[in-house]
Amino acid sequence: MKIVAYGASTSSTSINKALATYTAGLVEGAEVKVLDINDYDVPMFSEDLEKEIGQADGAKEFLNDLADADAFVISYAEHNGHYPAAYKNLFDWATRIDRELFKQKPAVYLATSPGPSGAKSVLAAAEASAPFYAANVKATVSVPGFYDKFDAEAGKATDEALITELKAAVAKLAG
Template identity: 70%
Template structure:
């Protein structure tokens, strides 16, 4: 199984990218490609820019990378209760190129934050809108208090209950 994983964050040490990478690694035998949304940097989406520029190559590449997968693992960062601007702009460009951004691929949606909220607001928004963009969300998990349950140096979840929930979520990708 080919799995594309990414954190919807531009931070160079993104906890959402770390979580998505870890969770994708829980899928037995998976070939995992981890995307960095910084590789798709382009102008902020506006209708005027779209009329001027057409569809940027970065948006087309993002869509191609998603289309190349059998499954997706996405962890959404939250900025003031919403998607980070860079991810939202990438998503907007991609959806204007092909509305079926997530190409009906089975997906696990995640979110995490250092605090007790676990970025639940953005995860809820992502899950609620997935169907409009050919998202096939099999499971969603919010992980609060990231630094209390994740060993950054080892790159793994250390809390047994969180690990069990994440393993249950990825099992749904092949069920």
């Protein structure tokens, strides 16, 4: 199984990218490709600019990388209750090329934050909009208090209940 994982964040120390990477790695025998959304250069979306330049190259590259996947593990950062602007912009460009970018491939959606909310607002928004983009969400996991449950330096979860929950979530990717 080829899994594409990413954190919907531009932070170089993204806790969401760390969570997605760790979680995807829980799938035994899987080939995991971790994306960094900073690698996909796209201008700020507008219909006027789209008419002028056509499809943004960064969005085409993002779609090509998604096409390689058999499954997805995506962890959503939350900025003021919503997607980070950079991710939303990349996503907007990509969906203008192919609205059904996830192709009904199985996905696990995650979200985390250092505080008590666990980025639940953005996770709920992502899950609610999933059908519009042909996302086949098999499980969602919100992780509040990230630093209490995860060793960011080692790149692994330290909380047994969280580890069990993440393993159960990714087990659904094969089903």
